[in-house]
Amino acid sequence: MSQNLSRRSALKAGAFGVGAAVLPTLSAFAAPDTVAQTNAAMKKYTGGKVPMKGKIKLDLPQIAENGNTVPMGVSVDSPMTPASYVKEVRVFVSKNPLPIAVTFLFTPESGAAKASTHIRLAATQDVIAVAKMSDGTFYSDTKNCKVTIGGCGG
Amino acid sequence: MSAGSFRAMLSAVSLAAWAFGFMPSSVLAVDAKPPVTAAATAAAYVPKGIPAPPGSVFKTLFSGYQFRSKDTRAMQDDDFSNPGMLALDPAATEWTKVDGAAGKSCSSCHGDATKTMKGVSATMPKWNARLKRPVTLEEQINFCRTDYMKAQPWKFKSDDLTNMATYIGYQSRGMPVHVKVDGPISPWVARGKALYYRRIGQLDMSCANCHEKYYGKHIRADTLSQGQTNDFPTYRLKAQHLVPLEQRLQGCMKNVRARPYKPFSKRFLALEVYIASRGEGLPVETPGVRN
Amino acid sequence: MSVPRMRVPKTAKKGEVITIKTLIEHPMESGFRKGKDGKLVPRMIINKFTATFNGKQFFAADLQPSVSANPFIEFDAKVDADGTFEFTWVDDKGTITKAQAKITVTA
Structure with a gap:
């Protein structure tokens, strides 16, 4: 994987994408505005609705030990009955x-x-994390995760 | 001074003390959130070590596990979350599979691995009287294949070899590392020691520069370990697969811009014997999870 | 794909919510990584995971290239009767891997 990439080519790639030095594996297409792309994808998912806060909890480390494998979990507060349940979490x-x-x-x-x-x-x-409830409402939780450039592990 | 600001000051003080590890974590009753820095997250966990044996350069021995984040430790601790555990099933199948001209499998000689391989990896690398030199676990697996099974040796870093080394290593999980360093093996220990302290590469660094002098300290955002080998083969989050020890050592050598030793070389062998001896008493953790 | 690893309790009380963990070997090739020859390595991921209990799907996951190699998936299930869990992983080549686990409901 990333260890096949020489330091020199990693540095070169770094000049084009911030993510390159951290995770060369995903860097090739890091140049487009991914934030806008993500916002558009979320808008499409919720049909333009702004997700409400609460109910959903996203578990993510504040600092990732390594960006290639970051433990991530979601949990939504819901009775989970046919009348009221969580359909999806995206x-x-x-x-x-x-x-x-x-x-x-x-x-x-x-x-x-x-x-x-x-x-x-x-x-x-x-x-x-955006939860889609059975009644058509959306809830979301946002966490920031720092992906660091490590010494030898990064 | 108002009560509020005094409280704020108190919490700032105890927070600082906590962040530098002066207080046990049970004292952390402040409701303020600790600052989001790598140092703070690292300090939240006090590494637990074992007393080093007499003659060790360390006072306390720490497994690399102790320097990893809460999430990475949790991943290693959970056998159904630790991706390194995926090596066990394929290797167990391989263990009983006949291969080579002799018509033998591992189990033809060694029987049930869960019994016969218990404790084996804790003592590797070990002196081999027939070859008159020490052998690593990976080498021993290949000697069994070529000499007794008359089969092709497995390649360095191949899934087959790394999975088998993990499977055999796993049988010793929790058992203390105990590598024999006296007797005929002693010249190898001495040679390994010399290699350990030899500065190499364009950065002119030895193993000791990072792993003896600065373990527990940061190298950029990463925490240096004592360079112990009780977790190998280990699942690296970066590589997203199991990494054999010699691959990791090659990584260190590339990091200091030296030319890495060749796999299964005499220099690696000597170095591995010596490094293993520095971890005398640490529990085998195979398969470990590291960043 | 190799033999998946699963953690499913052998028994549960009626109506109990149990936690299931699964792990499977897969490179999860993202399609964004360049190989040694400088060309993009084609995408090859597990894109779908489904979990059924007595034939009825109760949980699924749509995986994207952002999921790490050797996917780990943990989820819950409500158990009301004895039965069999079946887990299915499908990758981009259409390779299907299935695994089963039985559970018994105690009083």
Whole structure:
């Protein structure tokens, strides 16, 4: 993976994208305005509605040990009954080449709207989890995760 | 002075003390949020070590685990979140698979790995009387393949070899590292020691420059460890796969801009014997999770 | 894809919400990485994970290239009866990996 990239080419790539020095694997397309791209993707997802605060909690380290594997979890406060449950949680990332990281799809049989995985973060960025409830409302939580350029680990 | 500002001052003081690790974490009753800095997150956890054996250059031995973040430690601790554990099933299958002209599998000689391989990796690299030199675990696996199974050796960094080393290492998990350093192996320990302290590369650094003198300190945003090897093969978050020890050592050598040793070379062997001896008593953590 | 690893409790009380963890080996090639030859390595990821209980889907995940290699997925399930969980991973080449686990409901 990234260890195949020589220091010199990493530096060259760094001149074009902030993320390049951190995560060369995802840097090739870091140049476009990913924040605008993410905002557009979120707008499309909610149909223009502004998600409300509360109910949803995004777990993300404040500082990632390494951007290639960052533990990420979401949980939404919901009774999870057929009458009222969380349909989906979509996780958006603001500085990765693609705006969506993962979408979790829940049902009342999930018992709890809770899920976690490991994600890649190309640079220090905002991660936004948006919950789509069964009544058509949206809730969101945003966390910033610092992706550092390490000594030997980075 | 108003009560409010006094409280603020108190919390600032205890916060600072906490951030520098002077107070046990149970004292942290302030409701102010700690500053979001790498130093603060690192200080939140006090590394737990074990007393170093007599003659060690360290007072306390720390596994590299102790210098990792809460999330990375949690990932290693959870066998169903630690991606290194994915090596076990394929290697267990390989263990009983017949390969080579001799028509043998690992289990033909060694039986049930969960019993016979217990404690093995804790003592590697180990003196091999037949070869009259020490061998690493990876080398021993390949000697078994070529000499007894009459099969092709597995390549350095190949999934097969790294998975098998992880599977065998895992059988010793929790057992203390104990590498024999006296007897015929002693010249190798001495040679490894010389290599450990030899400055190499354009940056003119030795292993000791980082891992003996500055462990626990930051190298940019990263925390230096004591360079212990009790977690190998280890799952690196950066590489997103299991990394054998010699690959990691090659990484160090590239970082100081030296020419890395060749895999399975005599120099690596000597160095690995010596580094293992510096971790005498640390628990085997294979497969570890590191950044 | 190798044999997936799963943590599913063997028993649960009726109506209990249990936590399931799964781990599978996969490079999750993002499609944004250049290989040694300087050309982009084609995208090759697990794009869909589904979990069913007695044949009914109760959880799923749409994965993107932002998910790390060797995907780990943790989620919950409400167990009302004895039954079988089935987990399915599908990658860009259409390779399907399935795994099953049984659970017994105790009084």
